[in-house]
Amino acid sequence: MDSSIRKNSLTVVLLLVIVVMGFEIVYLVYQNRRLQSALTEASSLQVLEQGQVVPALTAAYLDGTPASVTYGDNQPSTVLIWFSPSCHVCEDNADFWNLLYVRYRHSERIRFLAMSDSDSTETAPYVTDHALTFPIICVTDDRLIDAYNGRVMPQTALISPQGGIEQVWPGTLEQTRQDEITAALDLLID
Numbered sequence: 001m002d003s004s005i006r007k008n009s010l011t012v013v014l015l016l017v018i019v020v021m022g023f024e025i026v027y028l029v030y031q032n033r034r035l036q037s038a039l040t041e042a043s044s045l046q047v048l049e050q051g052q053v054v055p056a057l058t059a060a061y062l063d064g065t066p067a068s069v070t071y072g073d074n075q076p077s078t079v080l081i082w083f084s085p086s087c088h089v090c091e092d093n094a095d096f097w098n099l100l101y102v103r104y105r106h107s108e109r110i111r112f113l114a115m116s117d118s119d120s121t122e123t124a125p126y127v128t129d130h131a132l133t134f135p136i137i138c139v140t141d142d143r144l145i146d147a148y149n150g151r152v153m154p155q156t157a158l159i160s161p162q163g164g165i166e167q168v169w170p171g172t173l174e175q176t177r178q179d180e181i182t183a184a185l186d187l188l189i190d
Contacts (some may be wrong), residue, residue, distance in 0.1 A: 004112070022081070046149055047149055047155055048080075048148070048155055048157050048168045048170075049149075049165060050166065050167065051165060053163050053164050053165075054055050054071075054147060054163050055147050055163070056068075056069060056088050056163070057137075059137045059138075059144075060137070060138075062120055062123060062124060062127060062136045062138060063135055067135070067137050069111075069113055070161050071159070071160075071161060071163030072080065072161065072162065073161065073162070074161075075161040075162075076108060076109050076110055076161060076164065077110055077111075077112070077159065077161055077166075078111050078159040079100065079110060079112050079157075079158060079159075079160070079185070079190050080097060080114075080115070080148070080155070080156070080157040081155075081156055082115050082117070082148070082150050082153055082154055082155040082156075083097075083111065083114065083115075083117075083153055084117045084164055085122045085125075086118070086122075087153040089153070090140050090153055091130060091172075092111060092172050093172065094130040096178050097114070097156070098132060098134070100112075100181065100182070100185070101133055101134040102112045102133065103182075103185075104135070104185055104189070107188070107189050109189055110185060110188055112135065114135065114136040114137065115136070115137050116137070116138050116139065117134055117136075117139060117151075118138060119140055119148055119165050120138050123136060123138050138170060152170060154170070155168060155169070155170045156168070156169045156170075158181075160187075166184075167180075167181075167184060
């Protein structure tokens with residue numbers, strides 16, 4: 001009798017272990033699918049990459065004047081500035097972006113393309129508050145945002161005359177990165 005109670009107890013314990021393991025497996029499968037979904041979503045949030053080619057664009061500057069940016073052999077290199085009024089890191093870069101613009105705006109070999117991911121009602125007060133001096137395009141078209149990888153803010157990039165990304169500096173532009181950007185632009189005007 002003692003032996004049969006032990007067998008039954010062991011059977012019950014094993015069944016409980018199997019049931020618990022079954023629930024764990026189901027939970028892990030659920031977690032795995034959730035993580036795969038998150039990774040897929042995160043992979044679409046990438047910064048510009050060296051060698052990537054961006055398309056020409058037609059839009060309007062913040063003041064309403066038409067903007068047309070084309071790429072080709074007779075075009076200047078482009079300093080691309082991606083920012084967002086809701087981005088606190090962008091605020092840290094604003095003074096440097098203004099200095100770049102003032103320093104290189106008269107060069108025929110360099111043009112500036114600043115793009116905000118918000119509409120003009122959000123962007124205009126931000127521009128005023130931060131005294132941004134460069135021309136700005138408000139980009140709300142998802143296709144254009146995706147083509148220019150504008151889902152991660154801020155980004156500063158150098159685009160070749162043919163539209164290829166030459167260098168990218170995402171995030172905060174500390175002094176070392178500012179020096180890199182300035183050196184790259186100085187090479188273009190020498």
